[in-house]
Amino acid sequence: MTMTANGLAKLQEEIGELLQETGKKLAYFTTDEHPDGAGPLSGRLVREMADVRAAMIFVSTQFGIRGEDIEAERDSKLALYRACPDIRMTAGGLAKLHEKMGHLLMISACLLSNFDVQGRRVTSGAAARLLPPVAALHAAMDYVIERFDLDGDAMSERCAAKVALFERWHADSTNGRECFHASVGEDRALAG
Structure with missing residues (x-):
C-alpha cells in the first residue's frame, strides 16, 4: 500500500487518533484509567x-x-511552553497539544488539496508551511511527556x-523505488 500525498493523509489519520486519546485524558483528567478498562490512558497517549x-x-x-x-x-517553542504559566495550568499542556494538532491538521488539509489524483505534489512552498506547526507539535508533545511523566523511551522505540x-x-515515484509491502500482521503488531 502506498501513502497518499507523501504521507499527509496518514499524518491526519494519526493526529485524529491522538485527538481521541487526549480528549479522553481531558475528560478523565484526575485518573489514568481509560473508560473502557483496557489499559491506562498514559500508555495510549504514549x-x-x-x-x-x-x-x-x-x-x-x-x-x-x-x-x-x-x-x-x-527547542525554542518548548522553552516558551515551559516558561508560560498559562500552559502549565491548562490541563498539563493538553490544551496546547490540541491547539497544535489543530493547526497542523489545517495546514496539511490545505496542502492535501494541492495534490492530483495520483498523489503527486502540484504546489511549492510546502516545507515552509509545514515546518512551524510540525516543530510546535513536537514541542507540545515533549511538554506533555514531561508534565505527565510519560515513558519517553517507549515512545521513541515505537516511533x-x-x-x-x-x-x-x-x-517513491520520484526516484524509481518500488513500494515494499508490510504485512497486515506487522501493522497490527505495532498498533497493539
Missing part, C-alpha cells in the same frame, strides 16, 4: 504520540524539511518502528 511523531518525521522527510531545522524551532513501517509502505 502510543498515539509516537505514531503522530513518526508520521511527522515521515512527512518532513518527504517534503525535504531538515531535522536540525525542526529541532531548533522545537522508530513506525517510521520504518511508513517508509516500507510508501512508493
